[in-house]
Amino acid sequence: xxxxxxxxxxxxxxxxxxxxSFELESGQLLYLTGPNGAGKTTLLRSLVGLQxxxxxxxxxxxxxxxxxxxxxxxxxxxPAVNEWLSARQNLAHWxxxxxxxxxxxxxxxxxGLGGLMDIPVKFLSAxxxxxxxxxxxxxxxxxxxxxxxxxxxxxxKGVEVLTSLFEKHKKNGGYIVVTSHxxxxxxxxxxxxxxxxxx
Numbered sequence: 001x002x003x004x005x006x007x008x009x010x011x012x013x014x015x016x017x018x019x020x021s022f023e024l025e026s027g028q029l030l031y032l033t034g035p036n037g038a039g040k041t042t043l044l045r046s047l048v049g050l051q052x053x054x055x056x057x058x059x060x061x062x063x064x065x066x067x068x069x070x071x072x073x074x075x076x077x078x079p080a081v082n083e084w085l086s087a088r089q090n091l092a093h094w095x096x097x098x099x100x101x102x103x104x105x106x107x108x109x110x111x112g113l114g115g116l117m118d119i120p121v122k123f124l125s126a127x128x129x130x131x132x133x134x135x136x137x138x139x140x141x142x143x144x145x146x147x148x149x150x151x152x153x154x155x156x157k158g159v160e161v162l163t164s165l166f167e168k169h170k171k172n173g174g175y176i177v178v179t180s181h182x183x184x185x186x187x188x189x190x191x192x193x194x195x196x197x198x199x
Contacts, residue, residue: 001026002024002059002177003023003058004058005057006020006055006056006057007020007021007046007053008055009039009042009043010054014199016043016195017043017198019055024190028170028175029170029191030175030190031178031179031184031191032177032178032179032193032194033179033193033195034194034196037197040148040179041148044074044147044177045074046058047177048065050074060072060143060144068144070142072143072146073136073140073142073146074147075133075137075147075150076148077148077152079121079129081121081132081133085120085121087117087119087124087128087132087135088108088117100139105117107139110135110138111134111138112131113132116128126153127155127158129153130150130152131158134150142174143173143175144175145177146176149179149180150180151180166178
């Protein structure tokens with residue numbers, strides 16, 4: 001179970017969220033919505049231990065989230081790729097850091113970048129850069145996926161592929177927390193959480 005208990009975050013003297021609690025069972029997806037500035041990205045970063053909270057705690061299967069690094073895959077709203085490296089080099093670096101063995105060429109072919117894998121990422125489109133970052137989902141053994149706007153700059157076919165990947169992860173008992181400006185299919189969403197902008 002993913003458990004968030006009494007989370008409170010204050011930034012620039014403004015309360016983003018206060019005493020926020022929720023739970024997510026194995027095999028469930030939480031769809032996080034709200035207007036810009038409501039704190040969606042801050043909440044996602046808080047769930048994976050990248051954002052300091054004024055109050056509250058997050059745990060995964062009874063363990064503090066700070067002890068669960070290997071069980072978490074976090075992909076932010078920015079691609080987080082080295083634009084001077086190629087897509088293949090970026091993947092090789094990621095997998096070396098996580099001590100994973102992976103066929104980078106095969107993975108890039110799966111996301112439609114087979115003919116572009118050796119071009120510096122700076123020359124790729126926004127959608128192609130996004131796909132370089134998202135490739136990690138195909139290789140990840142993490143139980144918890146926390147994804148900030150994964151569908152940004154992704155075409156219709158790409159959205160279908162990602163949706164299918166979400167379904168597979170859920171069937172395997174994974175947890176997904178995702179925010180998106182695109183409406184997710186009702187059958188994919190198990191829980192909704194809406195943040196409001198607080199002045």
